[in-house]
Every structure is written in C-alpha cells, then in structure tokens.
Amino acid sequence: MIEIKDLHKSYKMGSNSLHVLKGINFKVEDGELVAIMGSSGSGKSTLLNILGMLDGADSGEYTLDEVPIKNLSETKAAQYRNKFLGFVFQSFNLINYKSALENVALPLYYQKVPRKERQEKAMQYLDKVGLKPWAHHLPSELSGGQKQRVAIARAMAAEPKVLLADEPTGALDSKTSYEVMDLIQQINDEGNTILVVTHEEDIAHMCKRIVHLKDGVIVEDKKIEQVRAGQYV
Amino acid sequence: MFNRDRWREILEVLTSNVWRTIFTAFGVCWGIFILIVLLAAGKGLENGIKKDFGDIATNTMFMWTRATTKAYEGLPMGRGFNFKVDDVQAIRDNVPNLRFISPRNQLGGFRGGSNVVRGIRTGAYNIYGDYPEIINQDPMTVTSGRFLNFNDIQEKRKVAIIGQGVKNELYEEEEEVLGSYIKIQGVNFMVIGTYKKNNSDGGEEAQKEVFVPFTSFSQAFNRGDNVGWMAITAHDESSISQLKNNIIEVMKDRHKIHPEDNRAIGYFDLYEQYNRVESLFGALKAVAYIVGFMVLLSGIIGVSNIMLIVVKERTKEIGIRRALGEQPWSIKKQILMESIFLTIISGMVGIIFGALVIYCINTLLDNVGPVDMFMSPSVSVGVVSGAMLILMLSGLLAGFIPAQSAIRVRPIEALRTE
Numbered sequence: 270m271i272e273i274k275d276l277h278k279s280y281k282m283g284s285n286s287l288h289v290l291k292g293i294n295f296k297v298e299d300g301e302l303v304a305i306m307g308s309s310g311s312g313k314s315t316l317l318n319i320l321g322m323l324d325g326a327d328s329g330e331y332t333l334d335e336v337p338i339k340n341l342s343e344t345k346a347a348q349y350r351n352k353f354l355g356f357v358f359q360s361f362n363l364i365n366y367k368s369a370l371e372n373v374a375l376p377l378y379y380q381k382v383p384r385k386e387r388q389e390k391a392m393q394y395l396d397k398v399g400l401k402p403w404a405h406h407l408p409s410e411l412s413g414g415q416k417q418r419v420a421i422a423r424a425m426a427a428e429p430k431v432l433l434a435d436e437p438t439g440a441l442d443s444k445t446s447y448e449v450m451d452l453i454q455q456i457n458d459e460g461n462t463i464l465v466v467t468h469e470e471d472i473a474h475m476c477k478r479i480v481h482l483k484d485g486v487i488v489e490d491k492k493i494e495q496v497r498a499g500q501y502v
Numbered sequence: 503m504f505n506r507d508r509w510r511e512i513l514e515v516l517t518s519n520v521w522r523t524i525f526t527a528f529g530v531c532w533g534i535f536i537l538i539v540l541l542a543a544g545k546g547l548e549n550g551i552k553k554d555f556g557d558i559a560t561n562t563m564f565m566w567t568r569a570t571t572k573a574y575e576g577l578p579m580g581r582g583f584n585f586k587v588d589d590v591q592a593i594r595d596n597v598p599n600l601r602f603i604s605p606r607n608q609l610g611g612f613r614g615g616s617n618v619v620r621g622i623r624t625g626a627y628n629i630y631g632d633y634p635e636i637i638n639q640d641p642m643t644v645t646s647g648r649f650l651n652f653n654d655i656q657e658k659r660k661v662a663i664i665g666q667g668v669k670n671e672l673y674e675e676e677e678e679v680l681g682s683y684i685k686i687q688g689v690n691f692m693v694i695g696t697y698k699k700n701n702s703d704g705g706e707e708a709q710k711e712v713f714v715p716f717t718s719f720s721q722a723f724n725r726g727d728n729v730g731w732m733a734i735t736a737h738d739e740s741s742i743s744q745l746k747n748n749i750i751e752v753m754k755d756r757h758k759i760h761p762e763d764n765r766a767i768g769y770f771d772l773y774e775q776y777n778r779v780e781s782l783f784g785a786l787k788a789v790a791y792i793v794g795f796m797v798l799l800s801g802i803i804g805v806s807n808i809m810l811i812v813v814k815e816r817t818k819e820i821g822i823r824r825a826l827g828e829q830p831w832s833i834k835k836q837i838l839m840e841s842i843f844l845t846i847i848s849g850m851v852g853i854i855f856g857a858l859v860i861y862c863i864n865t866l867l868d869n870v871g872p873v874d875m876f877m878s879p880s881v882s883v884g885v886v887s888g889a890m891l892i893l894m895l896s897g898l899l900a901g902f903i904p905a906q907s908a909i910r911v912r913p914i915e916a917l918r919t920e
Contacts, residue, residue: 321825344829347827348827362818362917363822364822366514366518375823379828379832423826
C-alpha cells in the first residue's frame with residue numbers, strides 16, 4: 270500500500286539546516302496497523318506529514334497504492350489527500366462552528382457528494398463511532414474522547430485507503446485513549462490500513478507492528494502480538 | 503456560485519463577529535453614500551442651472567450690427583449699417599450645416615413705453631417680427647389658436663400671437679381672445695393664438711411678448727428690408743461656435759467691413775456659454791467621483807484588512823480543510839466571495855441610504871417651492887449600476903490579497919498553529 274525509499278527531509282532554520290529524515294525505507298502492506306514510535310525530534314511527525322502529503326520530501330521515492338507521489342501541485346495534493354488519506358490529529362482539529370455531523374460530512378463535500386447523501390453517510394459514520402445522539406452538537410459541547418471519535422468518523426467518511434493518526438491519544442486520559450484505540454482497532458479489523466504515530470508504549474502495543482525512529486533513521490521495525498484495547502474499556 | 507453550503511458558510515463567518523462586520527461594512531457603506539449624495543447634489547445644481555436655459559436651442563448664436571471701427575474701401579470708420587433680408591439667403595448659400603436662420607425685428611424692450619392698446623387697456627410689451635421657424639429656436643407652447651406660418655409671411659398678414667401675460671393684462675378672464683384685435687403702435691393686428699413659455703429665465707417677462715410676421719412687421723413699422731438681429735442655429739452634429747466665424751465673414755464681406763474689424767458685428771454665442779456651464783458640471787462630476795472613490799477606497803481597505811484578520815484567525819481551519827482535501831482555489835473562492843458579499847451588501851445599504859436622503863431633499867424642495875440654482879437632485883440608474891460594478895470589483899480587490907495569503911499558508915504550518 271505504502272512504499273518509501275531513501276526518504277530525506279531537512280528543514281532550514283536560518284543559516285542552519287536541520288536534517289530530520291536521513292534515508293527512510295519502509296513498506297506498509299494492505300490492512301496493517303503500524304505504530305511509528307520515537308522520542309520528540311526523532312522525525313516521526315515529519316514522516317507522517319510527508320506520508321500525508323502535507324509536506325514534501327527533499328529526495329527519495331514515495332508510492333501510495335501504486336501511485337508515485339512526487340512534485341504534486343497543491344490542487345493535485347488536495348485531490349489525493351481527499352481520495353487516499355484520512356487524518357486524525359492530536360488536537361482533534363474539528364471546525365468549531367460546525368456541528369459534529371457537518372464536520373464528518375466535510376470531506377464528502379469536497380468529493381462533491383450531493384447534500385442529502387452526504388448527510389446520510391456522515392450520520393452512518395457517526396453512528397459507527399457511537400455518537401449519533403450528538404450529531405447536532407458543536408465540538409465545544411463534546412468531551413475530548415467524543416471529539417476524537419468525531420475526528421475518526423470524519424477521517425473514515427471519505428473511505429480513504431490509509432488512515433494517518435498523529436498522536437491520536439496524546440490529549441486524552443488513558444481510559445479514553447483505550448476507547449479511541451479500541452475504535453481504531455475495529456476499523457483496522459475491517460481491513461483498513463492505519464498508521465499511528467505515538468510515543469506511548471501501551472498505545473504502540475495495541476498495533477500490529479512497531480517502527481522505531483531515532484534521529485531520523487529507522488532503528489527497529491518489528492511485528493508484535495497485538496494487545497486488544499477492548500479489554501481495558 | 504449558488505451553493506447552499508458555501509452561502510451558509512459565508513453567513514456563518516460574517517455573523518460570527520457581528521459588530522466587527524458592521525463596522526467594516528460601514529466604511530464601504532459610507533463611501534458609496536458620499537459618492538451617491540455628491541453626484542446627486544451635482545446633478546441638482548446642474549438641473550437648476552440648465553433650467554435657466556429652458557428649452558432654447560443651445561446650438562444657437564445671436565448676431566446684430568454695431569458701428570464699424572475701421573475705415574475700409576473708402577468708407578469711414580464709425581459708420582452704422584444694417585443687416586438686410588437677403589443676408590439670410592447669402593448666409594444660407596455660403597455656410598453649410600445651419601438649421602435655422604431667423605431674421606428678427608423688435609419693438610419695445612426693457613422699460614419701453616406703452617405700445618399696445620386694446621380698448622381702454624394698454625401695455626408695454628416686446629413686439630417681435632419673426633419667421634415661423636423661431637418657435638424651434640425659442641420654444642413655446644401654443645395654448646390656443648396657432649403660431650405664425652409662411653402664408654402669414656407671404657401675404658404680410660397683420661396677425662399676432664400674444665403671451666399669457668399679455669392676455670391677462672389686456673383681456674377679461676373669460677373674453678374670447680382669438681379673432682380680436684390689438685393695436686400695436688397704431689396698427690391693428692388680429693390675435694390668432696396665445697402661447698406660454700416654459701423656461702424660468704425672465705419669468706413674467708417671457709410671457710409678455712407679441713409675435714407678428716416678419717414681413718408685416720417691416721411694412722407696418724417702416725423697417726424696409728432691414729433686419730434688427732438674427733438667431734442662427736446649427737445642425738446638431740456641428741457646433742455654431744465653429745461656424746460663427748464663417749457667418750461673420752460672409753456678413754463683413756457683404757457690408758464692406760474691414761476683415762479685421764472685430765467690433766462691427768456683435769454676437770452672443772449661446773453654445774459657448776452652454777458649453778462652459780457643461781464643462782463646469784463635468785468638472786464638478788469629476789470632483790464628486792474622485793472624492794467618493796477616495797472615501798470608498800478607505801472603506802475597501804477596511805474590508806481587505808478585516809479579511810486578512812479573518813484569514814489569520816482561520817489559518818488552522820484552512821489547514822484542516824486542506825488536509826481534508828479542499829482545493830486551494832475553493833478556499834480562495836470562499837474568501838473572495840465573503841469579501842465581495844460584504845462589500846456589495848454594505849454598498850447596497852449605502853445606496854439605499856443615499857437614495858433615501860435624495861428622496862427627502864426632493865420632498866423638501868417640493869414642499870418649500872423652487873430654490874435658486876437647485877432642482878431635483880438625482881442619480882441615474884446607470885450611475886447606480888456603475889456603483890454596483892465598482893463595488894463588485896472592489897470586493898474582489900479587497901479579497902484578493904487575503905485570499906492569496908490564505909492559500910499561501912501550507913497546510914502543515916496551518917495545523918501547527920495552536
């Protein structure tokens with residue numbers, strides 16, 4: 270599904286250049302649930318941003334579902350993001366003057382799905398994350414866990430090929446974290462490919478594979494026995 | 503364009519900070535209001551002054567004779583002379599593009615003595631000997647009977663058209679005017695019509711004139727073939743100001759006047775005067791536009807400013823939208839439409855207020871009666887639609903920089919903003 274070869278990325282900070290990713294090679298198959306781990310500054314968020322086409326790489330190859338991702342115009346990148354990727358962020362990033370339902374319907378709007386169909390589909394995904402009764406609430410009226418579930422519903426609504434989650438549990442207490450992970454596992458069980466960036470060991474162990482990043486290189490890449498989050502809920 | 507979601511969003515954004523929106527809108531509203539009111543005031547002044555010209559054909563000159571100031575061909579200076587009836591034909595033959603040439607003779611005038619008698623009533627009026635064409639140059643409404651015609655000229659009929667003012671002074675309220683006789687300097691003329699003039703200039707005086715056929719006038723009052731003065735109107739496509747030199751040359755030639763004697767023939771170029779007034783109003787209009795635009799410009803800059811702030815505030819939201827796959831041009835369009843919408847709505851409010859003020863002034867003027875040099879201020883539909891177009895363009899302009907800055911932010915940077 271995802272294949273990257275010799276990926277480099279550096280940031281210019283004034284006269285200094287900060288080499289963040291120093292040649293990353295890795296491959297993600299269909300239906301995998303991968304945790305990307307590392308301490309802050311290890312380059313894990315940068316990697317995710319490049320994977321999410323939010324940021325461009327300096328050199329290297331990136332292929333997503335057999336489509337080479339290179340030198341995209343902003344318009345093309347937006348199109349690919351909408352079609353291929355779903356995002357879940359640490360700070361939820363819901364649009365705060367739109368109701369939960371409208372937030373979930375947003376990616377469908379960009380796909381030009383007709384209004385009625387959009388609403389129905391969004392409602393269906395909200396139901397899936399258990400928030401149907403809160404459909405018409407604003408994000409400010411929801412708890413952190415609920416917000417993240419709305420965000421996950423929104424990410425899934427466009428039926429992306431890959432779900433990218435950047436510290437999805439970073440702003441949540443452990444109980445809610447497990448609930449969210451439970452949801453992510455369920456989505457993965459349905460065959461979706463998911464990448465989770467985290468620095469929490471327990472969250473990482475709820476995935477099926479852990480990739481360790483350190484100072485811009487992959488130091489460890491191992492398959493693990495998955496811990497089901499459901500047992501903690 | 504007519505996308506329900508987009509419009510809902512525009513309204514959501516603009517109503518999220520109502521007071522800020524209102525204050526921003528006020529800038530544009532005020533600008534367009536000033537523009538409209540200034541233009542209307544200019545138009546009111548123009549209407550007021552132009553009314554003084556009345557319906558007079560403005561492409562007209564008046565020409566009369568004076569004493570020569572240079573000796574020429576053996577003739578001394580200080581010689582008096584008169585235009586003759588055949589001068590009319592001579593001008594017509596030599597100068598193209600003239601529409602009317604009316605030779606005129608006149609009796610009475612400013613503070614003249616009584617010259618018209620009817621029974622026991624008398625009055626002092628201007629008596630004109632005229633050709634029928636004069637009605638096109640000095641328009642009047644014939645209220646009863648008829649105006650002069652060429653048969654009157656041909657047969658030297660002693661007939662007269664009298665003004666409303668003359669009628670009021672010489673006749674009883676319900677007396678029959680048509681067919682009655684008035685005595686002008688001892689000569690009887692039959693009244694065949696009455697007229698009323700529309701221009702405000704002179705007011706009463708203009709209604710106290712008597713028109714008789716040119717030929718009868720000459721015969722009755724011993725003018726021979728002399729012509730007192732001429733009213734000459736050019737065709738609409740050429741200007742009398744350009745033709746007048748040719749006309750004067752023809753006259754100088756026929757009356758043996760030194761070619762450089764510029765004071766022998768007096769004239770008044772109505773067109774030049776009218777043009778001067780026209781250009782004054784042109785300048786006035788330009789000032790109104792410039793001032794209006796300047797005020798409008800500061801309003802537009804206000805809108806642009808607020809849109810920049812809105813974009814800044816929504817940086818994160820824009821980042822989210824782009825992460826979710828919204829196209830950059832869609833974001834740009836959104837910002838532009840918000841800006842245009844705000845500008846147009848506030849502009850419309852300004853136009854409405856302007857129209858209201860103009861309406862109030864008009865009602866006031868109607869009630870207190872006519873004011874000197876000011877009459878029915880108004881703006882044309884063309885100006886209003888032009889203003890709308892300007893608003894649309896300025897909205898576009900105001901939104902352009904903010905929209906550009908909205909898509910310049912990379913989604914990743916936008917998302918980092920907390």
